[in-house]
Amino acid sequence: MFPRPEVIALSAELVIGPVLRRVVGTRATVWVETSAPATVRVSAGPAAGEAQTFRAYGHHYAIVVVEGLTPGGATPYEVLLDGASVWPDPRSPYPPSVIRTREGDGTDQPVRLVFGSCRETTQHATPRRLPPDALDAYSRRLMTGAETAPDLLLLLGDQVYADIPSPAVKRFLRRRRRGHAARPQAPEDQVVSYEEYTRLYLESWRDPEIRWLFATVPSVMIFDDHEIIDDWNSSASWRREVHQQPWWPERIASGLASYWVYQHLGNLAPDQIAADPVYQKVIAAADDATEVLREFGTAVGGPPSAVPGIAGDGRHPEGDGTPVYQWSYALDLGRTRVVVLDNRCSRVLDPDHRAMLPPDEWAWFAEQARGDFDHLVVGSSLPWLLPPGIHHLEAWNERLAGSDRPGWPPSPSGSAGRSTWSTGRRSSAPSTRSPRSSPRSARPAPRRSACSPATCTTRTWPAPPSATGRSPRPCTS
Known part of the structure; x- marks a missing residue:
């Protein structure tokens, strides 16, 4: 008689x-991905949390x-x-990971932000031997203590490239799809x-x-476009064409x-996480939230109602232009407010009423831009202020891309490749006044009234290019 095998957990x-x-x-x-179900505990001195x-x-x-x-600590x-214990790794040559807290919201302690975008992958995953990218280099500088630790790292899009994966990911795709005719x-x-x-996140974030x-x-x-595909939501004609692709529903x-x-x-604060309707559904189905997330992804990325003749686009069925889910968010650091805008998913693409933000979200943005703070920082994955010539060129290109003019071959994007976005022939954007000065020093500006900040600055693509990605840049207010 054979002995009963032991189950090894x-x-x-x-x-x-x-x-x-x-x-x-x-x-x-603190966010983690684990290899199996677990109780995750984070301990920082006397502070702790568990999930x-x-x-x-x-x-x-x-x-x-x-x-x-x-x-005011660094724990x-x-x-x-x-x-x-799984972190820190006792074999790691790097300094201990710490959680830094500010002295208090009412103090005049400066706020230091570092921002960047468009990190394609690591030097180890590219076919070319390139020096470390800017984010790697910044990390190494921070390890030495030569750089003051920032309050926040603001990543403004293209954290992963779904449409331009590394050679290693391409090999993974070929192996995974070999013998499968599903797609x-x-x-x-x-x-x-x-x-x-x-696989994209594993490759990039395990560096x-x-x-x-x-x-x-x-x-x-x-996000910006490459989290999904190049020129994502660039025009109504683009959306109309891409929704005809059989692989697109799963992709989006x-x-x-x-x-x-x-x-x-x-991106959400602790109280916002607890109140988030998607998170509540995910936790309720914690044993397997696959269907919850699949339905959510389908709803927010569905076919465009803003395109005539097509119903639904991730907006409420009443047709009032309100997104099903708001990706834009705001946060306060001391006397500085940071507002980060979704310039991609919730665009209004109706050719006669194009808008970067739907009306309700624009009203939300205008409300966030007013308050009892000294500095306003607006994060955008796209340039929002262009020379008139570029604007008119893109509007011309948009009209050609949306026409049936003979001699213009169809393209997956429905337009010439571009990362900016003109307002086209018509655009609806409520006017609002905003401060015109930009913070340049670490000295806090004088307190202002509750209606407007003392300074306003925009952090956006592009940042200066580096070897494999665009450089993170400091911003102190």
Whole structure:
């Protein structure tokens, strides 16, 4: 008689993270991906927090709210899965990861932001031997203590490239799709499924320097086009054409679902996370939230109602232009307010009423731009102020791309490749007054009335290019 085999429970491991996201007063949020279901605990001195992982598409995630941090401190922290320490790695040559808190919201302590965008991948994943990209280099400078640690890292789009993956990811796609005829018309070298999206984040965020930086500096993010596809939502004709592709429904649903999990969830403050309707549904279905996220991704990326003759576009069925879900967000750091705008997903593409933000979201933005703070920083994945010549050129291109003029071959984007976006022939954007000066020094500006800030500045694509990505740049207010 054979002995009964013993069931060996495999312990959970850290796959990606920890990623330090928001630090709000004496609380902080830490995001992780794990290899199996687990109880995730983050301990930072006397402060601590705990959360159960949720499962989606066969992957396991958690976002932990750490409570009771000391104001004005820099506290090393530890991550435990089911009681076993998994971070920091005792073999790591890097300094300890810490959670830094500000002295208090009412102080005149300067605010330091670092921002950048368009990080394609690492030097190890490219066919060319290139020096470290700017984010890697910044991480190394921070490790030496030569650079003052910022309050926030602001990533303004293209954190991953679904349409331009690295050679390593292309090999993964070929291996994974070999022998499967489920997606014969899918782009050969582009990601489509959620599982393929996870490979992009795994490759980029497991880079040792980036992993340390993300574990040490709070970060917020917003998508641009390459999280989905080049020139995403550039025009009504573009959307009409791309929605005819058989692989597109899975691509847009997977791209937005993975963006919500890997990037957007951490943009929210602790109280906002608890109140987020998608998070509530995910936690309620924690054993397997795949269907919740698939339905969500489909709803927010659905076919465009703003295009005549097509119903639904991720907006409420009443047709009032209100998005089903708001990706834009705002946060306060001392006397500085940061507002980060969704310039991609919620665009109004009706050729006669084009707008970068739908009416309700524009009203929200205008409200966020007023308040009892000294400095306003607006984050955008796109340039919002262009020379008139560029604007008119793009408007001309938009009209040609949307016409049936013979001699113009169809293209996947419905327009010439571009990263900016003109208002076209007509555009609806409520006018609002905003401050014109920009902060240039670490000295706080004098207090203003509650109706307007003393300074206003915009952080946007592009930042100066580096070897493999655009450089992070400091901004002090």
